[in-house]
Amino acid sequence: MARRSDVKAKMVEAAKQLIRERGHGATAFADVLERSGAPRGSVYYHFPDGKSQLVIEAAQAHAHEQVQIIDRVAQDAASAAGFIDAYLGLARDGMAASGYSRGCGIAPLVTEGSEDPDEMGEASRRGFSEITSRLAFHLVAFGVDQAAARVLADAVIAGAEGALVTSRALRSPAPWDSLRVALAASVAAVSPKASRQAHG
Amino acid sequence: MARRSDVKAKMVEAAKQLIRERGHGATAFADVLERSGAPRGSVYYHFPDGKSQLVIEAAQAHAHEQVQIIDRVAQDAASAAGFIDAYLGLARDGMAASGYSRGCGIAPLVTEGSEDPDEMGEASRRGFSEITSRLAFHLVAFGVDQAAARVLADAVIAGAEGALVTSRALRSPAPWDSLRVALAASVAAVSPKASRQAHG
Numbered sequence: 009m010a011r012r013s014d015v016k017a018k019m020v021e022a023a024k025q026l027i028r029e030r031g032h033g034a035t036a037f038a039d040v041l042e043r044s045g046a047p048r049g050s051v052y053y054h055f056p057d058g059k060s061q062l063v064i065e066a067a068q069a070h071a072h073e074q075v076q077i078i079d080r081v082a083q084d085a086a087s088a089a090g091f092i093d094a095y096l097g098l099a100r101d102g103m104a105a106s107g108y109s110r111g112c113g114i115a116p117l118v119t120e121g122s123e124d125p126d127e128m129g130e131a132s133r134r135g136f137s138e139i140t141s142r143l144a145f146h147l148v149a150f151g152v153d154q155a156a157a158r159v160l161a162d163a164v165i166a167g168a169e170g171a172l173v174t175s176r177a178l179r180s181p182a183p184w185d186s187l188r189v190a191l192a193a194s195v196a197a198v199s200p201k202a203s204r205q206a207h208g
Numbered sequence: 209m210a211r212r213s214d215v216k217a218k219m220v221e222a223a224k225q226l227i228r229e230r231g232h233g234a235t236a237f238a239d240v241l242e243r244s245g246a247p248r249g250s251v252y253y254h255f256p257d258g259k260s261q262l263v264i265e266a267a268q269a270h271a272h273e274q275v276q277i278i279d280r281v282a283q284d285a286a287s288a289a290g291f292i293d294a295y296l297g298l299a300r301d302g303m304a305a306s307g308y309s310r311g312c313g314i315a316p317l318v319t320e321g322s323e324d325p326d327e328m329g330e331a332s333r334r335g336f337s338e339i340t341s342r343l344a345f346h347l348v349a350f351g352v353d354q355a356a357a358r359v360l361a362d363a364v365i366a367g368a369e370g371a372l373v374t375s376r377a378l379r380s381p382a383p384w385d386s387l388r389v390a391l392a393a394s395v396a397a398v399s400p401k402a403s404r405q406a407h408g
Binding site for chain 1: 229231363389390
């Protein structure tokens with residue numbers, strides 16, 4: 009049983025990487041098998057609903073990973089401003105380190121046609137909702153009021169999603185750096201005076 | 209000659225629409241012929257370099273359209289703040305009016321695998337550069353200093369690119385509205401006191 013779920017997790021991870029690099033339309037099961045080293049029989053055993061199931065599980069894994077990153081960054085931050093800046097800075101560094109080779113694992117579910125548009129749409133909605141809500145949750149913990157935290161979280165996630173595209177196109181970290189400067193003013197406008205509230 | 213270039217323009221427009229709806233991988237020449245009503249022979253006559261040529265010309269058309277929109281919005285605006293807010297508001301309304309059915313005409317060149325990744329990458333770099341530079345140009349005309357205009361333009365385009373994805377996933381205008389509020393603080397931080405400088 010353990011080995012079986014290892015195989016499945018490896019396939020989901022490989023699919024997530026491939027979708028971030030080239031989208032889901034250009035990612036075939038054969039590519040996923042090759043990158044994960046999983047045996048061919050794994051496809052219908054682990055993904056009886058086919059490619060859409062794999063793509064949706066990869067998007068869920070991407071969202072889950074982002075939530076974990078957000079939690080970790082919040083843990084190390086001393087203020088709402090530091091939290092947002094560190095989150096964007098980490099995404100910037102990851103983009104540069106990848107040689108501008110990968111984007112978001114959820115966005116392709118929105119932008120590419122598929123045979124299951126409703127399921128893909130629902131999975132992307134859920135993924136972005138989870139990430140944005142987690143960001144807003146930590147902003148509130150840092151003392152930002154609920155409504156402002158929601159606005160700021162929406163803007164940060166939109167900005168990060170876009171920078172994953174424009175920074176990659178330009179092969180430059182500049183969009184991330186600009187976003188950090190521009191959003192610092194937005195955070196300052198809604199942040200409480202105290203540098204850190206009780207958190208966690 | 210006029211008729212021939214009409215056919216080509218219609219095909220590029222149809223390709224742009226389809227790519228905004230479903231990306232370029234899921235857009236076949238047959239779909240473009242169907243939507244544009246162009247005769248089958250047009251494909252190799254107008255696009256001798258094949259699908260990549262069509263996709264790149266569609267992205268160029270999208271960038272050109274955005275530059276025109278930016279010029280028009282700047283013409284009607286009274287300040288840097290009004291300009292940015294109107295640009296984002298227009299994109300928001302377009303997204304809602306489409307029933308959340310279309311995104312960016314350039315982003316798929318970045319996020320989807322293709323047989324000509326270098327040409328696609330170069331076209332996307334050029335497209336985003338044109339749009340961002342135009343936005344920065346108008347911000348400078350509204351009195352924002354050069355460096356701040358560049359930062360703000362980068363952030364606005366990243367935010368808009370991302371909202372084209374997250375707003376579509378959520379089927380909600382909320383990300384656009386949040387972006388307008390968050391970036392208003394960024395604009396206020398760099399705007400000159402005067403409501404409008406000499407412009408145009």
